[in-house]
Amino acid sequence: MLKQLMLGAAFVAATAVSAQAQTIIDGSQVDEILNIARGYGSATLEKQSNGDPRITGKVDGVTYQVYLMNCTNNTNCEDLNFYAGFLDNKQTLDVINAWNRDKRFGKAYLDSDLDAVIESDVNLEKGVTRENLDAAFNLWTLILEQYTTYIGYK
Amino acid sequence: MQKESTLAVALLALFAMPALAQNPLGLDAEGRMTVTGSDARLIAQIAQRVGDTDFTEDVIRTPHIVVHRDNGDVWFEGQFIGCSGGLECQALALVADFGALGLTGDQLNSFNNEYYYVRAYANGQGAVIVQQDVMLTDGVNDVWLERAIRTFGHMADIFAQWSAENGG
Numbered sequence: 001m002l003k004q005l006m007l008g009a010a011f012v013a014a015t016a017v018s019a020q021a022q023t024i025i026d027g028s029q030v031d032e033i034l035n036i037a038r039g040y041g042s043a044t045l046e047k048q049s050n051g052d053p054r055i056t057g058k059v060d061g062v063t064y065q066v067y068l069m070n071c072t073n074n075t076n077c078e079d080l081n082f083y084a085g086f087l088d089n090k091q092t093l094d095v096i097n098a099w100n101r102d103k104r105f106g107k108a109y110l111d112s113d114l115d116a117v118i119e120s121d122v123n124l125e126k127g128v129t130r131e132n133l134d135a136a137f138n139l140w141t142l143i144l145e146q147y148t149t150y151i152g153y154k
Numbered sequence: 155m156q157k158e159s160t161l162a163v164a165l166l167a168l169f170a171m172p173a174l175a176q177n178p179l180g181l182d183a184e185g186r187m188t189v190t191g192s193d194a195r196l197i198a199q200i201a202q203r204v205g206d207t208d209f210t211e212d213v214i215r216t217p218h219i220v221v222h223r224d225n226g227d228v229w230f231e232g233q234f235i236g237c238s239g240g241l242e243c244q245a246l247a248l249v250a251d252f253g254a255l256g257l258t259g260d261q262l263n264s265f266n267n268e269y270y271y272v273r274a275y276a277n278g279q280g281a282v283i284v285q286q287d288v289m290l291t292d293g294v295n296d297v298w299l300e301r302a303i304r305t306f307g308h309m310a311d312i313f314a315q316w317s318a319e320n321g322g
Contacts, residue, residue: 093259100275104287107273109266121271132292
C-alpha cells in the first residue's frame with residue numbers, strides 16, 4: 001500500500017475521534033493503556049525483566065508487545081515502544097530498506113537473529129489525550145496489517 | 155538516541171499533547187497553541203525556534219520547510235504530506251539527507267535496531283536518509299512540536315556521529 005493510502009486510513013481514524021471529550025493519559029496509567037489496547041484485540045499486562053510494564057496483545061492473529069519505557073519505579077513511564085517480531089521470517093535488507101523508504105510511521109529492521117521486526121514509538125511525557133493514544137493504537141494496527149502482508153506473514 | 159540509555163530524552167512521538175480548555179485565541183490552559191496540518195506557516199515559525207527556517211510552497215501550494223544550522227548549512231527539511239491546496243496536511247516528515255555515505259545496508263539496519271523514533275534508509279539515489287514522521291491530523295501543541303523538531307535535529311546529529319564512527 002502506498003504512503004498516501006496508509007496516511008488516508010490513519011487520517012480517518014484520527015479525525016473520527018477528535019471530537020470526543022479529552023481525557024489525559026500518561027505513562028503511569030497502565031490500566032488505561034491496557035484498556036485502549038483491548039479495544040483492538042486481546043491484551044494482557046505483563047512485566048519486563050526489569051519490572052517495567054509490558055502489554056502483550058494480539059490483533060487479527062498477530063502478536064505484538066507494547067513496552068513501557070523509561071519508567072520511574074516501574075510506574076511513571078515516558079515512552080511506549082510498539083514492537084512486533086516475526087520469528088523465522090527472513091527478509092533481505094533490500095526489502096527492509098524499501099519499507100523504511102516507502103512507508104510512513106513504522107520502522108522495520110532485522111533483529112540479531114535476522115528475523116523481521118516492526119516498531120513504532122510514542123512519547124507519553126506529560127501525557128496525551130485518550131483520543132491521541134487510541135489513534136496511535138489504531139495506526140499501529142494498520143502498520144501491523146500492512147507489514148505482515150509486506151513480509152508475507154499473512 | 156540509543157535505546158538502552160537515551161529514552162529519557164526521547165521526545166518524538168506520533169501524537170500531540172492535549173488541547174485542554176481551548177480559549178478563543180487557541181491557547182490551552184497552560185498557554186500552548188494547538189497547530190494542525192493547516193498551519194504550515196505557523197509550524198515554520200515553531201521550527202524557527204530550533205534553527206533558521208525557510209518556508210516555501212510549490213505550484214500546488216504544498217508547504218516545505220528547511221531548517222538551518224547556526225552556520226547556515228542545511229540541517230534538515232520538513233516535508234508536509236497529504237495536503238490539499240496547502241491545507242489539512244496529514245503529517246510532517248522530518249528528513250535529514252546525508253548524501254552518499256560508505257555505509258552498508260547491514261549498518262543502517264543496525265542503527266534502526268539500536269535507536270528509537272527515527273529510521274535510516276538508502277533512498278535509491280545514492281543517499282542515506284534519516285526520517286521521522288509526525289502526524290498532524292489531530293493537532294499538536296507548539297511546545298511539543300518544538301521539542302519534536304529539536305529532538306529530530308539532535309537525532310540527525312547522533313546519526314552523523316554514529317555514521318562517522320562506523321566508516322560513513
